[in-house]
Amino acid sequence: RFQTPTNLRNQAPLRCGRSLAMESQKPMFDVEKFDDEFVQKLVYDALVWSSLHGLVVGDRAYQKSGKVPGVGMTHAPIALLPTPFPETYWKQACEVAPIFNELVDRVSLDGKFIQDSLSRTKKADIFTSRLLDIHSKMLESNKKEDIRLGLHRSDYMLDEETKSLLQIEMNTISSSFSGLGRLVSELHQSLLRSYGDQLGLDSERVPKNASTSQFADAMAKAWLEYNNPRAVIMVVVQPEERNMKTLAEVEKEGRVQEDGTLTVGGQAVAVVYFRSGYSPNDYPSESEWNARLLIEESSAVKCPSIAYHLTGTKKIQQELAKPGVLERFLDSKEDISKLRKCFAGLWSLDDPEIIKKAIEKPELFVMKPQREGGGNNIYGDDVRENLLRLQKEGEEENAAYILMQRIFPKVSEMFLVRDGVHHKDQSISELGIYGAYLRNKERVIINEQSGYLMRTKVSSSNEGGVAAGFAVLDSIYLN
Numbered sequence: 001r002f003q004t005p006t007n008l009r010n011q012a013p014l015r016c017g018r019s020l021a022m023e024s025q026k027p028m029f030d031v032e033k034f035d036d037e038f039v040q041k042l043v044y045d046a047l048v049w050s051s052l053h054g055l056v057v058g059d060r061a062y063q064k065s066g067k068v069p070g071v072g073m074t075h076a077p078i079a080l081l082p083t084p085f086p087e088t089y090w091k092q093a094c095e096v097a098p099i100f101n102e103l104v105d106r107v108s109l110d111g112k113f114i115q116d117s118l119s120r121t122k123k124a125d126i127f128t129s130r131l132l133d134i135h136s137k138m139l140e141s142n143k144k145e146d147i148r149l150g151l152h153r154s155d156y157m158l159d160e161e162t163k164s165l166l167q168i169e170m171n172t173i174s175s176s177f178s179g180l181g182r183l184v185s186e187l188h189q190s191l192l193r194s195y196g197d198q199l200g201l202d203s204e205r206v207p208k209n210a211s212t213s214q215f216a217d218a219m220a221k222a223w224l225e226y227n228n229p230r231a232v233i234m235v236v237v238q239p240e241e242r243n244m245k246t247l248a249e250v251e252k253e254g255r256v257q258e259d260g261t262l263t264v265g266g267q268a269v270a271v272v273y274f275r276s277g278y279s280p281n282d283y284p285s286e287s288e289w290n291a292r293l294l295i296e297e298s299s300a301v302k303c304p305s306i307a308y309h310l311t312g313t314k315k316i317q318q319e320l321a322k323p324g325v326l327e328r329f330l331d332s333k334e335d336i337s338k339l340r341k342c343f344a345g346l347w348s349l350d351d352p353e354i355i356k357k358a359i360e361k362p363e364l365f366v367m368k369p370q371r372e373g374g375g376n377n378i379y380g381d382d383v384r385e386n387l388l389r390l391q392k393e394g395e396e397e398n399a400a401y402i403l404m405q406r407i408f409p410k411v412s413e414m415f416l417v418r419d420g421v422h423h424k425d426q427s428i429s430e431l432g433i434y435g436a437y438l439r440n441k442e443r444v445i446i447n448e449q450s451g452y453l454m455r456t457k458v459s460s461s462n463e464g465g466v467a468a469g470f471a472v473l474d475s476i477y478l479n
């Protein structure tokens with residue numbers, strides 16, 4: 001009864017509940033045909049597994065959640081089964097991870113490129129402007145980051161029309177869910193070990209995912225490079241997560257010593273890992289900006305540095321996609337063509353041709369401000385309206401945005417589980433590939449693909465974002 005992968009590829013047999021194998025070429029497992037009792041059983045096991053293994057998130061409905069550690073948790077929103085994903089694209093996404101890591105590092109060293117690329121954005125977007133101010137201060141004082149730690153996540157969708165793997169964006173700050181990414185892969189592997197026979201699926205086809213330990217290992221190695229055994233790793237979080245440091249606390253308790261050492265509450269800090277600081281909401285007052293500057297001025301390893309942070313902006317993504325720009329940063333022609341292959345159409349709003357096209361066919365574009373964390377993009381008729389508004393308002397304002405080709409991934413029927421309840425929905429998926437990079441001056445210590453995260457959302461939702469409430473955590477099933 002064991003189905004080999006080859007077998008699966010050829011005929012995708014399916015057995016569920018007490019019904020016998022049903023054969024269909026596509027989709028690989030047709031959830032239409034799952035009987036209810038079987039689905040209930042899977043959901044039950046998935047929820048038990050999640051609780052036992054810490055595949056949980058804070059429950060906003062519970063008042064003490066986020067204030068008292070260990071109190072008020074619920075299972076993470078999940079896809080019940082892994083999403084089929086072609087192996088060739090999986091390999092492609094893994095292969096470019098170290099090249100993107102290298103690219104971020106090279107771009108981060110070119111202060112002028114960052115400042116020039118964002119110079120118009122600076123005028124239109126106060127948040128980016130404040131980040132750039134910190135960046136210019138560092139350039140003026142000739143501040144060098146010898147030890148550079150990048151924990152990135154490059155996101156992709158498989159465009160159904162062109163059959164290509166296209167990059168959605170590169171995250172260089174607060175790349176989320178490397179902790180839960182590993183767990184959701186393990187959940188799916190575990191379910192397939194129990195029910196693989198009935199499903200006609202092989203748990204080995206869910207790729208191993210060491211995202212958590214690889215990121216932790218990179219942080220630990222950065223700490224080693226810093227070489228002060230008494231110094232700690234500080235995780236900077238948003239408020240409501242009480243057992244770590246917020247930016248406001250860093251401002252209150254933080255100092256930079258003569259020798260550049262950052263101390264917080266008298267404790268030396270080797271590595272600062274930002275789980276906050278990527279959104280204007282993270283800077284409700286000048287204190288937070290002061291703290292960000294203080295950290296940047298210190299010798300602590302920052303993940304990310306201000307330069308890495310800015311390199312991850314959508315504006316830089318768009319600049320890098322222009323002809324000839326990658327060539328400024330990378331030497332290998334082969335690497336360049338591998339990256340370029342996953343670039344979607346990206347434009348600034350000072351191109352009248354593209355504006356005209358986007359006003360005519362807004363459904364083929366996404367309009368993006370310089371923001372992170374989901375829920376900020378503009379789609380459909382709103383693209384047209386906003387472009388028309390910006391045309392009236394004149395030049396300056398439009399530099400806050402970029403335009404991107406809209407990617408249309410394949411829609412498939414999936415079971416999504418949230419708050420203990422499962423829904424069968426038409427869904428689309430976005431694959432995130434983690435990348436860790438650590439270097440000390442000329443010595444590259446780590447440059448690797450570091451696990452993955454699939455996020456799946458109902459196809460009618462424009463935005464992704466698990467924390468933002470649009471998507472669920474998922475893994476992949478190679479086919």
Ligand code: ADP
Nearest residue numbers: 169366371372373374404405406407462463464
């Ligand atoms: P953020 O930094 O806020 O996560 P993204 O660029 O990732 O910004 O956009 C948020 C979500 O919007 C993505 O997860 C994806 O679901 C959707 N999205 C972004 N760009 C595109 C695109 N070009 N085509 C289709 N969907 C997109």
Ligand code: MG
Nearest residue numbers: 169171372373
């Ligand atoms: Mg992002």
Ligand code: MG
Nearest residue numbers: 155169374464
């Ligand atoms: Mg994103």
